[in-house]
Amino acid sequence: xxxxxxxxxxxxLVSFICASSSRPVIRLYGDRTRKFLRxxxxxxxxxxxxxxxxxxxxxxxxxxxxxxQFVEDYMTGDSYRSDSxxxxxxxxxxxxxxxxxxxxxxxxxxxxDETLLSNVPYYQAHGFGLEEFDEKSFDAWVDLADAPAxxxxxxxxxxxxxxGFKIFLLTGRSEHQRNVTETNLRRSGYSNWERLILRSxxxxxxxxxxxxxxxxxELKYEGYRLxxxxxxxxxxxxxxxxAQRSFKxxxxxxxxx
Amino acid sequence: xxxxxxxxxxxxLVSFICASSSRPVIRLYGDRTRKFLRxxxxxxxxxxxxxxxxxxxxxxxxxxxxxxQFVEDYMTGDSYRSDSxxxxxxxxxxxxxxxxxxxxxxxxxxxxDETLLSNVPYYQAHGFGLEEFDEKSFDAWVDLADAPAxxxxxxxxxxxxxxGFKIFLLTGRSEHQRNVTETNLRRSGYSNWERLILRSxxxxxxxxxxxxxxxxxELKYEGYRLxxxxxxxxxxxxxxxxAQRSFKxxxxxxxxx
Numbered sequence: 001x002x003x004x005x006x007x008x009x010x011x012x013l014v015s016f017i018c019a020s021s022s023r024p025v026i027r028l029y030g031d032r033t034r035k036f037l038r039x040x041x042x043x044x045x046x047x048x049x050x051x052x053x054x055x056x057x058x059x060x061x062x063x064x065x066x067x068x069q070f071v072e073d074y075m076t077g078d079s080y081r082s083d084s085x086x087x088x089x090x091x092x093x094x095x096x097x098x099x100x101x102x103x104x105x106x107x108x109x110x111x112x113d114e115t116l117l118s119n120v121p122y123y124q125a126h127g128f129g130l131e132e133f134d135e136k137s138f139d140a141w142v143d144l145a146d147a148p149a150x151x152x153x154x155x156x157x158x159x160x161x162x163x164g165f166k167i168f169l170l171t172g173r174s175e176h177q178r179n180v181t182e183t184n185l186r187r188s189g190y191s192n193w194e195r196l197i198l199r200s201x202x203x204x205x206x207x208x209x210x211x212x213x214x215x216x217x218e219l220k221y222e223g224y225r226l227x228x229x230x231x232x233x234x235x236x237x238x239x240x241x242x243a244q245r246s247f248k249x250x251x252x253x254x255x256x257x
Numbered sequence: 258x259x260x261x262x263x264x265x266x267x268x269x270l271v272s273f274i275c276a277s278s279s280r281p282v283i284r285l286y287g288d289r290t291r292k293f294l295r296x297x298x299x300x301x302x303x304x305x306x307x308x309x310x311x312x313x314x315x316x317x318x319x320x321x322x323x324x325x326q327f328v329e330d331y332m333t334g335d336s337y338r339s340d341s342x343x344x345x346x347x348x349x350x351x352x353x354x355x356x357x358x359x360x361x362x363x364x365x366x367x368x369x370d371e372t373l374l375s376n377v378p379y380y381q382a383h384g385f386g387l388e389e390f391d392e393k394s395f396d397a398w399v400d401l402a403d404a405p406a407x408x409x410x411x412x413x414x415x416x417x418x419x420x421g422f423k424i425f426l427l428t429g430r431s432e433h434q435r436n437v438t439e440t441n442l443r444r445s446g447y448s449n450w451e452r453l454i455l456r457s458x459x460x461x462x463x464x465x466x467x468x469x470x471x472x473x474x475e476l477k478y479e480g481y482r483l484x485x486x487x488x489x490x491x492x493x494x495x496x497x498x499x500a501q502r503s504f505k506x507x508x509x510x511x512x513x514x
Contacts (some may be wrong), residue, residue: 033335033338033339033342033408033409034342036335036339037339037342037343040335043335043336043339044339046336046339046340047336047339047340047342047343048343050310050340050343050344050507051340051343051344051347053307053310053311054310054311054344054505055503055505056343056344056347056348056504056505057347058347058351058502078290078293078297078300079300079303079304081289081290082290082293082294082300082301082303082304083303083304083307083308085290085291085294085304086294086304086305086307086308086313087307087308087311087313090308090313090314090315091313094315151290152290245315246312247313248311248312248313250307
């Protein structure tokens, strides 16, 4: 009898401990995670990158200063090329399943900067996104027409053309940059796009999401079937008149609303 | 003469290699990246995770077998908790700027599985997503009502309530799981939600994006202002009647279309 009571007390004690510690055990994890986020730049910057690439971060003007080296390592090491290649592979896998019709209206939309062309040489000289965007110096870089192709995107671009897709280039660059943009695209290996769409005077100041949605909308109105859209910014992909599938390329250097 | 012919053959061979590799300077990067993707599980799985979290991967049924350990390490180590915490912080930062009105119609929508509650104990016993989803065994786990809270989400949930948001829980779980779901939520620390919305009989078989968009649409029709929406699946967040801001939580274990 006595041993039963003892066992029951033990049972009660264990139940109490379990009950009262079930929340706090969890809470401790939270504090531990916060400590890591405070002390561990690698962990912090990986998580920051997660929120940037998933669009959780919202609007941001420059990378966290503690992530400068992290972003440089990512952009100039294997990870960026690997991520881009994986995205291109996903895109192509989807594209191969599209039944391309004979009417020439199966289309793919590409953004340009950090999608077809890489501005890493520019950002390398500007802190990999640590410095806030400076339009004047960036435009001077654009005028050089010297941005290299993103290798994975160039391959994808060519394979889409072979599959019969019409390629539309939809960029936030302005109409006055048409010539240098075409020169740069050709110089880095691109050719035979169907149309290059740049911001006209009336598009200036429009959020990218709206400007690009309007242009996609016009393409749809012209009868083009927008199967895929590739861009490094969510503003390349979201909004209205979206493509059937959107492909987000990596870019932890800057954000365009 | 013989040696000239030999040298000429070498010259031709080298010319051929150079000619076919001149674009290939760029291509070489591509090939190198492909080699890394083939040989380096870490790089491969990081890139795979990128495409999953950005929704580039499209529909997928199970994780790549070579990424089983990677996903386990991610889910049970610091990275998952760190990423979740970062997303919760972004959410709260946005929520704090919302002017909450006195009419009680400022709302936030939460998904449940892998958003408020963690099914890691279940997936730990099922290969962290390597096994294809088995509804029967998962439902048996749900019936235990034993899923722990995601610490970062529980904190966010409580802080949103303190800010005056009405909380709507919008889950892919079915109406017949209402009791166990409520029991589980309470047991893991959640309380005072405004409404728990589950799939009714007529919602069975609907894609999650459509079902969730319809329900959000009804909330908007009732006059609720959907400021934020939190979910681990893009089907929690995309579609119509979207919240003003969507917050994608990490989940490399499974995909719900």
